[in-house]
Every structure is written in structure tokens, then in C-alpha cells.
Amino acid sequence: MSQNADQAEIAKFDEDASAWWDPAGPFAPLHAINPLRLDYIERHAGPLRGRRVLDVGCGGGILSEAMAERGAQVTGIDLAEHSLEIAGLHALETGVEVDYRAIAAESLADEAPGEWDVVTCLELLEHVPDPASIVYACAALVRPGGQVYFSTINRNARAWLFAIVGAEHLLRLLPRGTHDARSFIQPAELARWSRRGGLSIEDMTGLQYNPLTQTYALSEDISVNYLMQATRPEVR
Structure with missing residues (x-):
């Protein structure tokens, strides 16, 4: 199958790959929100210790390592190979065990469903x-009774203002050109794709940034950044 990837996007992430683990570098927001993402996952999934976890689009391994440190058996996949190299090197330095693979989610879903x-x-x-293809692949990769977690950016004027004008141009939290507002995804779209993939939507939670305190927090407002938790129903 042809890879569901934008080579220009991969090139952007690989260009900055050496800075993945710099907490003040271009991926600084990911370092800042990682504790929130991790706590959100464990709040809904329960303790990760001993669980088999797949991190799709793992990049330099920020979330993958954090989940492995919580005791999960983590596999991280991505198509940005320089980013994967950095992830692997960092795992060697820290002694955290993560299995990194350069493979598309759709291909892995064919290879190891459930x-x-x-x-x-x-x-x-x-x-x-x-x-949508990634969502369907994630739904196929999780076992019955297992959980899937997505996060993305809503598509509306407020999201464009905050995620692009604010984050990239005014506050410079992210490099310019990190996002294209046309590629943002409305919660209803993500929920529809998830249900078509056989998942049951359990929760949606917003993620907000306060420029005055320079801190992030989870909230009920999903108008800009949001996370979604879904479950693959048990087979009866």
C-alpha cells in the first residue's frame, strides 16, 4: 500500500530531529504538555504498568519514554526516520526500553491487528x-476492550487564531509553518471516523494554554486543542 504520509511534513520533523529532547527547543510545547497527556491516559486506562502500548507517530519518543517509565511495554512507530534515530539514541542514554519501528500504522494493522x-x-x-485512515488503523490495532487516545486541533476561526496566529507568530511557541489550518479536524469528524472504525467514544477533553502564566491545563473547552478517548468494545 502507498504510505499515508506527507513527505514535506516528514522533512520538517526530521530537520529538527536533533532538538527533540531540548525542552526549550522547537518541541518545547510537547515537553510541557506531556505530563498532562500521560495523566489523562492513566486516568482513563488505569496504571500502564505491564500493559502493551503502541504510540503511533511517536516522533522523538517523548510520550513513548514517559509511558515506558510508567512500566508499559511500549512500541513507538513513525515514518520520520531521523526522529526515530534520535528516539532510539535517547532511550539508550536513559536506559528506558522502547521498541521503535519505521512503519506506517496501516501496515502494522495488517501485520499485527488487535x-x-x-x-x-x-x-x-x-x-x-x-x-481517517490512521484512525481506522488505530481501531484495528487495539485489542477488544482496549483503549485508543487521539489528540489534535479543532478546525474553526478560534483554533486558527490561537494555534497559528498566536502559537506560531505572536508567542513563537512553535516554528512558523508547523500547522496548516486546513488540516485541522473537528471533533465531530474524529468521532465519526472512530465510530466507523468500530470504536466507542468515551471522553473528549480540551487542552488550553495560558499566556500569562505560560502553563497548560486540561479543560472542558474543546474549541482549540482537544484529546479524545475511545474504547474498542469487547466481542460478545
Whole structure:
């Protein structure tokens, strides 16, 4: 199958790959929100220790390592190979065990369907040509009774103002050109794709940034950044 990937997007992430683990670098927001993402996952999934977890679009491994440190057996996949190299090197330095693979989610779904207790796909969907295909793959990869976690950016005027004008141009939290507002995804769209993939939507939660305190927090407002938790129903 042809890869569901935008080579220009991959090139952007690989260009900054050496800075993945710099907490003040271009991926600083991911370092800042990672504790919130991790706590959100464990709040809904329960303790990750001993669980098989797949991190789709793992990049440099920020979330993958954090989940492994919580005791999960983590596999991280991505198509940005320089980013994967950095992830692997950092794991060697820290002694954290993560299995990194350069493979598309759709290909892995054909190879190993239903193999994971938890599947995470955070900050990836807005960077691929066919996000619905990734959602279907994640639904296929999780075992019955397992959980899938997505995060992305809503598509509306407020999201454009905050995520692009604010974050990229005014506050410079992200490099300019990180996002294309046309690729943002409305919660209803993500929910529809998830249900078509056989998932049951359990929760949607917003993620907000306060420029005065320079801190992030989870909230009920899903108008800009949001996370979604879904479950693959048990087979009866």
C-alpha cells in the first residue's frame, strides 16, 4: 500500500530531529504538555504498568519514554526516520526500553491487528493526508476492550487564531509553518471516523494554554486543542 504520509511534513520533523529532547527547543510545547497527556491516559486506562502500548507517530519518543517509565511495554512507530534515530539514541542514554519501528500504522494493522492494550496517536492526525485512515488503523490495532487516545486541533476561526496566529507568530511557541489550518479536524469528524472504525467514544477533553502564566491545563473547552478517548468494545 502507498504510505499515508506527507513527505514535506516528514522533512520538517526530521530537520529538527536533533532538538527533540531540548525542552526549550522547537518541541518545547510537547515537553510541557506531556505530563498532562500521560495523566489523562492513566486516568482513563488505569496504571500502564505491564500493559502493551503502541504510540503511533511517536516522533522523538517523548510520550513513548514517559509511558515506558510508567512500566508499559511500549512500541513507538513513525515514518520520520531521523526522529526515530534520535528516539532510539535517547532511550539508550536513559536506559528506558522502547521498541521503535519505521512503519506506517496501516501496515502494522495488517501485520499485527488487535495486539495492543492501549494505542495512542497524539498530535499526528493534522499532519497526514488521510487522517481517517490512521484512525481506522488505530481501531484495528487495539485489542477488544482496549483503549485508543487521539489528540489534535479543532478546525474553526478560534483554533486558527490561537494555534497559528498566536502559537506560531505572536508567542513563537512553535516554528512558523508547523500547522496548516486546513488540516485541522473537528471533533465531530474524529468521532465519526472512530465510530466507523468500530470504536466507542468515551471522553473528549480540551487542552488550553495560558499566556500569562505560560502553563497548560486540561479543560472542558474543546474549541482549540482537544484529546479524545475511545474504547474498542469487547466481542460478545
